[in-house]
Amino acid sequence: MNINNVVFERSFGTSSQLPASTLPEIAFAGRSNVGKSSLLNKLFNRKGLAKVSQTPGKTATINFFACDGVRFVDLPGYGYAKVSKSEKERWSELIEGYFNQDRDLALVVSLVDIRHAASALDEGMVGFLREVGLPFAVALTKADKLSRQQQMKQRSAIMRQLGLASDVPVVVCSSEKGTGIDELRALIAAAATR
Ligand code: GTP
Ligand code: MG
Numbered sequence: 311m312n313i314n315n316v317v318f319e320r321s322f323g324t325s326s327q328l329p330a331s332t333l334p335e336i337a338f339a340g341r342s343n344v345g346k347s348s349l350l351n352k353l354f355n356r357k358g359l360a361k362v363s364q365t366p367g368k369t370a371t372i373n374f375f376a377c378d379g380v381r382f383v384d385l386p387g388y389g390y391a392k393v394s395k396s397e398k399e400r401w402s403e404l405i406e407g408y409f410n411q412d413r414d415l416a417l418v419v420s421l422v423d424i425r426h427a428a429s430a431l432d433e434g435m436v437g438f439l440r441e442v443g444l445p446f447a448v449a450l451t452k453a454d455k456l457s458r459q460q461q462m463k464q465r466s467a468i469m470r471q472l473g474l475a476s477d478v479p480v481v482v483c484s485s486e487k488g489t490g491i492d493e494l495r496a497l498i499a500a501a502a503t504r
Contacts, residue, residue, distance in 0.1 A: 311378045311499055316354045319374035319381070324400075325407020328372065331414040333381040334502050339405070339435055340421030342366035342387030345451040348485040349421065350375070350384055353495060366390045370397070372404055380416070380502040383408070389431045409438070417445050417501035419494070424450035424464050424482065428471050436472045447479040447497050448472070454484040 322328050338346040347360035347369055359375065361368055366387060373384040385408065386401045393401075420435055422428050428436075439446040450468060453461050461482055469480055479497055483490035 313354045316375055316377040319376050321371040321373050323371050325404055333379055334414050334416035335381045335383050336416055336498050337383040337385060337418045339385050339418055341429060342390035344421045344423050345485055346421055347384055350382060352485040352491055360384045367393055372408055389429060415444050417447060417498060419449050420446050421449045421451050422468055424453050424461060425455055428468050445501060449481050449483045451483050453482045453489050454486045
């Protein structure tokens with residue numbers, strides 16, 4: 311996959327607008343503000359590809375990007391309390407609607423902030439992926455905010471908390487420093503060509 315070939319495809323505001331899955335998809339899921347859009351930008355070395363904001367709730371639609379026959383899906387974040395009930399419902403409709411469709415999911419990258427314990431919603435997300443048997447990896451984000459030692463400690467704690475089997479890849483990432491990006495690219499490439 312040549313990362314320079316990435317193109318933005320489309321945004322979707324409701325899951326019923328989503329076209330049938332025509333390409334293997336790599337989806338990015340996680341809490342609002344965990345760093346999904348930033349990670350996508352870093353994977354492609356393109357600052358403005360996906361919109362990033364300090365304010366949680368930036369990505370309010372499902373965004374499709376394509377690169378060499380693989381589709382990348384930037385999902386809205388879950389768990390952001392400070393939006394209206396109707397916005398929250400629209401987001402869950404989008405996220406759940408996406409995962410409940412019969413899509414060609416090659417890999418779900420489930421993002422968790424390395425600084426904190428996984429939230430109940432993170433546990434729910436991973437539990438769901440395990441239950442339905444979707445291939446997934448966990449990306450622990452914002453590693454640049456912790457020392458190496460703290461990173462290792464948090465990695466074990468979060469893995470234990472999420473009850474991750476040893477075959478689930480866990481990647482310590484920083485979109486700021488580039489940590490874990492090559493490892494993630496390799497996982498994605500392997501998943502997409504399976
Ligand atoms: P929503 O679209 O709201 O769900 O958020 P998101 O998960 O897409 O997060 P986004 O990429 O917009 O990043 C949220 C904030 O975290 C921004 O201020 C980013 O600059 C910051 N951020 C993201 N990744 C990192 C990282 O690896 N290190 C640090 N220090 N900050 C990061
Ligand atoms: Mg986003």
